[in-house]
Amino acid sequence: MGPTPDAQDQPSDDLGAYVGLDADDAGNRARRRGWTTVRSVPPGAIITMEYVVGRINFEVAHGRVVRCWRG
Template sequence: MAPIPTPPAEPQDNPDAYVGLDAHSAESQAGARGWSTVRQLPPGAIITMEYLAGRLNFEVTEGKVTRCWKG
């Protein structure tokens, strides 16, 4: 039987800190803080709800982050 993979560690970071930043700066900051994947989404986007460790999601309205969550 194959071993169960260990998920990557997530940065100890507060997603609320990205709200209000412009999307480009927020993505750069997230990468520098260790997030392996950053996903920018328009408001109301239909997405799958699987949790992916190390991913940070941004809801972006008119170039600004209006919501941010892990996974």
């Protein structure tokens, strides 16, 4: 198993602030704040759950972010 992810390796950001934003605006904001990978998925999508340092995930419904999480 690899090293444990360190919060210091990621942007300091209020993830709740992305909820409700237009998905494109949220992605642009995340990149400006230093996230190296932005992943958008529809509700209920089957996705891999491996933790990737520097990645922010958006669950997007009707063009808006409804959920956000790290890794």
